[in-house]
Every structure is written in C-alpha cells, then in structure tokens.
Amino acid sequence: MRSILVMVLTAALGLWTAFADEAPISGTVKAVDAGAQTLTLEVASKGKTREVVVHMKPGAKVVRFARATEPGKTGFIEQELPLSAVKVGWIVSATTKHEGNREVAEQVKIVVER
Amino acid sequence: MRTKPFAFLTVSAGVLLLGLWIAQPPASRANGEKDDEKGGHAHVPAPLEYADAHMPLSLWTDPATIARGKEIYTVRCAVCHGDTGDGKGPAGVALPLKPADFRDKAGVAEMRDNYWIWRVSEGGQVEPFKGKGSAMPPWKGELSVRDRWAVMAYQHTFSGHQGPHVPWEHPGSVVVGRDIYAMACVACHGAEGRGDGSVGPTLSPRRAPQPRDFTTGEFKFRSTPSGQLPTTADLFRTITEGVRSSGGAMTIGLRGHRIMPSFRHMPEEQRLEVIEYVKSLNRAFWERQEIKTVNVPAPPPVTAERLARGKQLYADAGCLACHGERGRGDGPSAPTLKDSRELPIAATDLTKPDRFKNGARPEDIYRTLVTGLAGTPMPSYADSLEPDQAWDLAYYTLSLSNNRRRTAETMR
Numbered sequence: 205m206r207s208i209l210v211m212v213l214t215a216a217l218g219l220w221t222a223f224a225d226e227a228p229i230s231g232t233v234k235a236v237d238a239g240a241q242t243l244t245l246e247v248a249s250k251g252k253t254r255e256v257v258v259h260m261k262p263g264a265k266v267v268r269f270a271r272a273t274e275p276g277k278t279g280f281i282e283q284e285l286p287l288s289a290v291k292v293g294w295i296v297s298a299t300t301k302h303e304g305n306r307e308v309a310e311q312v313k314i315v316v317e318r
Numbered sequence: 319m320r321t322k323p324f325a326f327l328t329v330s331a332g333v334l335l336l337g338l339w340i341a342q343p344p345a346s347r348a349n350g351e352k353d354d355e356k357g358g359h360a361h362v363p364a365p366l367e368y369a370d371a372h373m374p375l376s377l378w379t380d381p382a383t384i385a386r387g388k389e390i391y392t393v394r395c396a397v398c399h400g401d402t403g404d405g406k407g408p409a410g411v412a413l414p415l416k417p418a419d420f421r422d423k424a425g426v427a428e429m430r431d432n433y434w435i436w437r438v439s440e441g442g443q444v445e446p447f448k449g450k451g452s453a454m455p456p457w458k459g460e461l462s463v464r465d466r467w468a469v470m471a472y473q474h475t476f477s478g479h480q481g482p483h484v485p486w487e488h489p490g491s492v493v494v495g496r497d498i499y500a501m502a503c504v505a506c507h508g509a510e511g512r513g514d515g516s517v518g519p520t521l522s523p524r525r526a527p528q529p530r531d532f533t534t535g536e537f538k539f540r541s542t543p544s545g546q547l548p549t550t551a552d553l554f555r556t557i558t559e560g561v562r563s564s565g566g567a568m569t570i571g572l573r574g575h576r577i578m579p580s581f582r583h584m585p586e587e588q589r590l591e592v593i594e595y596v597k598s599l600n601r602a603f604w605e606r607q608e609i610k611t612v613n614v615p616a617p618p619p620v621t622a623e624r625l626a627r628g629k630q631l632y633a634d635a636g637c638l639a640c641h642g643e644r645g646r647g648d649g650p651s652a653p654t655l656k657d658s659r660e661l662p663i664a665a666t667d668l669t670k671p672d673r674f675k676n677g678a679r680p681e682d683i684y685r686t687l688v689t690g691l692a693g694t695p696m697p698s699y700a701d702s703l704e705p706d707q708a709w710d711l712a713y714y715t716l717s718l719s720n721n722r723r724r725t726a727e728t729m730r
Contacts, residue, residue: 228414230453249414251449269397269408280397280408295453297412315398315409316455 229256229307230297230315238288243312245296258298259308266290268314285314293318361428361491362446363590368436369550372604373467378474378482387472390465394457395473403476414451415442420476427479427488430594431470434483438466485598495595498588502581503596507532511599521577526656526663526694527563527675529578532599536658536693539676541611544690544698547602549609553593555677557581562673612688615705617680620713628714631707635699640665645718658693665695669720683712 231245234255241260246253260266266287269280290296295316298309364371377383392401398410403420410417420426436444438461442452457466474483485492499507506518511532518529530537539556540548548556560580581589597603618624632638640655642648645668652665671678676686687708690698703711 228412230413230415230451248448248451251445253448271392279401282408295455297409297414297453299412313409313412315413315453318455 226299226301227307228297228299229258230295231256233290233292233294233296235292236287236290238286241287243287243290243296256307258300258312259306260287260312261308261310264310264312266296266312266314268317287312290314291317361430361433363587363594364430364432364436365444366551366554366590368432368439369554369590369593370609371432371435371463373431373435373470373483374607375482375484375604377467378471379480380471383468383471384475386465387468387470390461390469391472394461395469398453399473403473413453415447415453417454420473421478423477423479424490426474426477426483427490429483430485430491431483432594434470435463435466438469482604484601484604485594486601492591492595492598494588495591495593495598498584498592499595502584503592506578511596522563524661526659526661527561527577528659528661532596535600535602538691538693540689540692541614541685542689543610543612543700544692546610547600547606549611550590550593550597553596554589557584557589557593559677561675563675612685612700614681614684614688617684618706618709624710625714625717627707628710628712628717631703631711632714635702635711637711640695641668645669645715655695657695663694668715668718671716671719678716680709680712680716683715684708687711 229245229247231247233243234246235244236242237244241264243258243260245256245258247256265284266289267282267284270283272279272281290312294314296312297315298312300307300309302308363369391399396407398407398413398417399405399420400407400410400417405417405419407417418425437447437454439456439458441454441456442448442450443456447454457469461469470483479487481487489496499511500509504515506513506515506521506529508514508518508529513529513531515529522528535545535547537548537552539561540546540552542548542552556578558581560576560582561578563577638649639651640647640649642652642665647665647667649665655663655665657663666674674682674686676682676691686696687703688698688700690696690700699708699711
C-alpha cells in the first residue's frame, strides 16, 4: 500500500515538474551564434520586452513549414535548415526547458521569414 | 497505526499537487501562458486610426473576394492559423499566444470588423498583443486594404456565419458599449438612441438643443463635409469634451455650462466601446464608401489686417443676421431660428467662446465654419470661403469675445 502511494506521489511530482519546466516561447531573432548553437530572441511578456538566449540541444532541429508539392498532398511539410540559415528579424517559436539556468530547445520553428 | 498518518499525508500531498495543477498552471519563464488556449485575444476596441475602417458589407459574402482571400490565407496565414482556420497550423501550435481559432463562433462574433483589420494590419506589433508575445506579423506593408479585407472575408467563412460580419448580426460585439450606454447615456439619448430619453428634454424644455438622435444621419460636430456622418474621432471628441451650452438653470450643475457632460474621466477604452455601440445604431456608418475629412491647415498668425478682413466677411457672409453686429446672438433673424426638429434655437453668443459647442480654439471655429452644424441654421461655408478667409473670420469671431485676455491667449 505504502509503496503504491509513494510511486503515485513520485509520478505526480515528476509529471508536474516536467510540465512546469517546459514553456513556449516566441520572439524575433536578434542574433544567431551557430558556433555556440544559440539564438537570441527578443520576447515580450506581460508588457515587457527582454532578450532570451535559447540554447539548441545537441541534435536539435530548426524547421520551416512549406506546402507539400507532391500531387494529391495538401497541408505542410517540415523542412529542416541549419541554425546558421536563420536570419535576424525572423519570428520563431520553440518549447524550451529550463536546464541549469539555460533555456534549451529541441526544436525551433520558423513562424515568419522576413 | 503508522500506515494511516503516512497514507493521509501522501493523499493530502497528492490532492495538493492536483489542486496546484488545476488552479495555477505552471508559469512560463518565457512569454506565454501555455494553457491559454484562446491565446488571450482581448477584443479591445480598435484605435481611432482604425475605428472607421469598416469593411464594405458586400465583400463579406462576395465569392471573388473570398476566393482571393483564400489564395492569400493559404500562403500567408494557414501555417499558423491552420488550413481549416482552427488556429492549429504547424507553426502556430507552439506559440505562447495561440493563433485565433476562426471556427470559434462566439469568439468571432465578439470581433468587430475594425478590430479585425487592425489585427491583420498591425499584427502583434501593437499593444496589448505585443506585450502578450504575439508572433502575428503586420500585413499592412505587404497586403493592400482590399486584400486584407479579402483575407478577413475568407477567415469569416470558417465561423459558419452567413452574411456580413456587422454588429446587428453579432450584438455581442458591442455588448460592452451597450452596457456603458445603458448606464451613462440612456437617460438623455433614450433606450434606442433616438434622443428621446426622459431626462434630456428637461435640460432645455421645448427648445434646441435636444439630445442627439443617433439613428438619423444628422450629427452636428464633425470634421466631415456637410451632410456626412462624423468620424469616430469626431464622436470621441464630443464624448470627451461634452457639449457646451449657452447656459441656463438646467446646466448649472454641469461643469462649464455643458448641456452634455464631459466623459473625460471615463477610460478611453470605454469611450471607444460606447462609440462603437452608438455607431451600431446607424447602419450608414457601415454603408459609407469613403470618408473625407475637411483639412484644417495650421493656424496663421493673427494680424490687424486679418481681423479687418474678418470683420468685413462677417458682414458679407450674413453672420450678423443671426449673431448680431456685436456677436451677442441678437441679430434680426435670431428670434425666428429653428432647428431641423422645428424647435426654437438660439444663435450662439459669440462673445462667450467658452460656451461654443464645437470648441473655441481657432481651429475649432475654422472647422465649424467649413462643416456647418447639421440640423441647425448654421450653414457650411466650405464652398464660399477660401481657407485664408475662413481664418480671417475665425479670428474675427474670437475677437468678439468679452474676455479679450483669454481670447488673446487662445489666438496666440
């Protein structure tokens, strides 16, 4: 009985912590450092603008979405691109995890290219 | 015995965690509220520069417009808003401020057309959306107004609503303004905006001015040419400043002798909301094709020559017939003047500029001369006065004031 309760509690705590540690983020790209695998984003929240450095996790992807060109296919397909191809001024989004005072992303999505 | 307290503590902790999870979603360190499914799309009033941008009614259902909108939407919007308009396009799903779901009938019904084009035009670059982390790009630089309307018409189809997207189809879009109107305006302007509230007539018994009937196209205080509806900015100015009167017992309680009080104290957003409701009482605001406003040039310097020319114009233009030689509102025609409701109306006493209904700055008088005051005997001089002459007359009018010191400050 006790062990079941401990497991349930641990699982609940773990789940809560995991979800609590994830956060969506979007902003305008201010700087790209392909060597350090980071993106600096200007983000706005609760009326304030600040810069957030997003660290790419090893193996993380940057993707844009394009229309499927194959006949009969609709919708969007993901196109991967290198971090160095990301330009200042683009709007991107990511779901980041807080790891050791860093915002770490597994995937960065290009929202608007301009 | 030892198991019970442990189980109790464990269950309590679990319940506490569950409660925390439900009541307080994890705060974002970044810029989003990840559980804010509707993305916090506050349907705030559009700012004045967009407030008159009402989409022509026919475009909402025009097949060619919708087809054009689909073309643009598919390329530029669907990546976030989704091909089906559900706000779940692949680039939108991870955004902190979720893209709008156009299938949400209630949400769409709350949006006004001027809000909609404001959002499409400015995207997330303006508050309150910028502060919420909106990633919506501004399209005003890339899409013409017509194309932005086309996109709106196509987006509107996702909601399933047939017909134009207007307040009389979606009363919920003006419900905030309606409530403010019910509290602040109905006593004078009446429940249906016909100017027949119970209090209004007592302010000026059996005489003009009476509360405005919003259902007609007759609005006194405008920056638009004679015979046209006012702009939203005109209505905003009137509601902010109130309407001054020539005084009288019934207006003493209203600061500065106002027949309509100033609502300057009301938050700007609420003033805009109530204006949207007032506009909804008159479909002509949505049916006008183009809004022209009179141009009020920068006031020139006052000179003795200008005042002399103004004095001559005052006589030539027939002002003294109503306003009298010395501007006291005692001209020979004054006792017979009536407004469009056949109510006796006083000629304005020009020696008391602080009671001018349309404002007493030189540019206010210029505007009054050019637009006239609809529904009153005061005509528009747009066709008979050159701009320089209008300034001459405006300055001469102010020179008639019995408070010359204050007037001199106004003209300086």
